[in-house]
Amino acid sequence: MNKQELVSAIAEKAELSKADSEKALNAMMDSIKESLVKGESTQLIGFGTFSISERAARTGRNPQTGKEIQIAAKKVIKFKAGKAMDEAVN
Incomplete structure (x- = not known):
C-alpha cells in the first residue's frame, strides 16, 4: 500500500474527504517525526x-x-x- 492508497482507505473508513484524510495523515507523520527529532519515542x-x-x-x-x-x-x-x-x- 502506498501513501495515496492509505489516504483513500482512511477517507473511506473515517468518512472524510481525501483532502482531509491526507491532511490528517501528514499531520500524524509530522508529529511523529518532530517527536523523534527531539529524541522522544x-x-x-x-x-x-x-x-x-x-x-x-x-x-x-x-x-x-x-x-x-x-x-x-x-x-x-x-x-x-x-x-x-x-x-x-x-
Whole structure:
C-alpha cells in the first residue's frame, strides 16, 4: 500500500474527504517525526512504538575492493509492533 492508497482507505473508513484524510495523515507523520527529532519515542497503543537508537561508529569493509572503511556513528529509527498488531499479523 502506498501513501495515496492509505489516504483513500482512511477517507473511506473515517468518512472524510481525501483532502482531509491526507491532511490528517501528514499531520500524524509530522508529529511523529518532530517527536523523534527531539529524541522522544512515540507510542501508539495497539499499533506500535517509534523510537531512536544510537548506532556506534564501526569498521566495515567495501565489498568490491575488500578495503576497510570507517562507518560513522548515527541515529536510527526503530519501530516495535504493539501486541495487538503482532497478533493480527500472526
